[in-house]
Amino acid sequence: MRRQSSGGLRFIRRAAVVLLLAIAGTLAFVKFEYGRGTLFPDIGSENQDGLDKLEKLIRLDYPPGNVAVAANGHVYFNYHPIARAGRFSEATVFEWVGGKITPFPSMEMQKEFQGSFGLAIDHQNRLWMIEPASFDFQHTRLWAFDPNTRQKVHFFEFPGKEAQFAQDLRVTADGKYVLLADTGIMRFTAPKLIVYSVEDHSFRTALAGHPCTSPEDWLMRTPFGVYRMAAGLVNVAVGLDGIDISPDQNWVYLAAMTNSHLCRVPLSSVLDTMIAPSDLANKVEVLGRKPLSDGITSDKSGQVILTDVEHGGLMTFDPETRNAATLVRSRDVIWADGVATGPDGSLYFTDSALSAYIGQLAGPPDKTKLVEHRPYFIYRLRH
Incomplete structure (x- = not known):
């Protein structure tokens, strides 16, 4: 025995x-x-002139996510869905006018929202927003509202897990198509550029898994150190997070977060249903170096504006010279997130402060953690 x-x-x-x-x-x-990677080189610089023009426009109790500015100067924004502020706040989507914040489109409508991400105002003056299924919801949902009547004018719920990680969106000038940036999840699933038809509610993947839409092996720095998750085993690696359409409607700009290059592809080719994703991939053009970025917008002159996540600010990229330059950077900004251009050329951007409270497994922070980093701000860089 x-x-x-x-x-x-x-x-x-x-x-x-x-x-x-x-x-x-x-x-x-x-x-x-x-978990591999190297530190990303700083391609920007300090800009005192930009810092002098920067103002903390809107003070908030919870982290803002994205921002959109209408032609009349009204500012629309949401609380960042990763923070899950809806657990502690009755409203998560807002309109700001003359210093006053009100729930948009109404307080009653807030109950219908499941966690909005990207916001955009189209040429028809409709406010669009996307709610990705990736935040533990069954389906990704697309909404549009008329800011004047505050009524819902469009709604679509994607079937199954389609567009599951769609986090940003832009609308063509004719209002017929919505372009969606699906980040994928880390390096586990491929990022996608999705085209949605407003008229017949159809959608398709126009581009998938391209080097310009995919994360590269960079280590993202934050005020709290290198941005890692899962007890340091996994580096934050995000694919196609930001898209924009050039003012002349010729180009779609592609800005993956942890990717070192800004790229573009002809809008006409993106909308052409006869062009397969593999063929569209051959039409993608690498423009030049950009910062590790989150939000993207264009000004009226055609300059591309990107948030500089690592340095708390904004950079501008000239498609003609293909050079990037710092507009502003501030040590007060933890995570420059969404950005939008105002009617007078001023730039509005959110500080979602993501790295201050996101959990190791991307779980929602408790209220104590969110309160600890108050206040949160939406900034304006005056033109």
């Missing part, structure tokens, strides 16, 4: 060693595959 017990004990020990080695090997693989 003692010999059998001794043999059984040796078996258990060997099994435990094998299990530990397997776990260690798995962790090592995950670290190598998803």
Whole structure:
């Protein structure tokens, strides 16, 4: 009996060693595959002139996500869905006019929202917003509202897990198509550029898994250190997070967050249903170096504006010279997130402060964590 017990004990020990080695090997693989990277070089600079023009426009109790500005100067914004402020606030989507904040389109409508992300105002003066299914919801939902009547004018719910990680959107000048940026999840699923038809509610993937839409192996720095998750095993790597359509409607700009280059592709080709994603990939053009970015917009002159996540500010990119330059950077800004151009050329951007409260497994922070970093701000860089 003692010999059998001794043999059984040796078996258990060997099994435990094998299990530990397997776990260690798995962790090592995950670290190598998803935790690799190098620090991104700073391609910007300080800009005192920009800092002098920067103002904290809107003070908030919870982190803002995205922002859109109408032709009349009204500002629309939402609370960032990662913060899940809806657990503590009755409203999550707002309109700001002359210093006053009101729920948009109404307080009653707030109950219908599941966590809005991207916002955009089209040439028909409709406010669009996307609610991705990736935040534990069953379907991605697309909304449009008339700011004047505050009525819903369009709604679509994507089937299954389609457009699951769609987080940004832009609308063509004729109002017929909505372009969606689907980030994918880290390096596990491919990012996509999706085209949605307003007229017949159809949609298709125009581009998927292209190097310009995919994350690269960069380590993103924040005021709290390198941005890692899962106890340091996984670096934050985000694909196609920002898109914009050039004012002349010739180009779609592609800005993946942890990608070092700004790219573009002809809008006419994106809308052409006869062009397969593999063929459209051949039409993508690399323009030049950009910062690790989140939000993107264009001004009336055609300059592309990108948020500089690592340095708390904005950079401008000239499509003609293909050079980027710093507009502003501030140590007060933790995470420059959404950005929009106002009617007078001023730039509005949110500080979602993501890296201050996001959990190691991307879970929603508790209220104590969110309160700890109050106040949160939407900034305006005066023209």
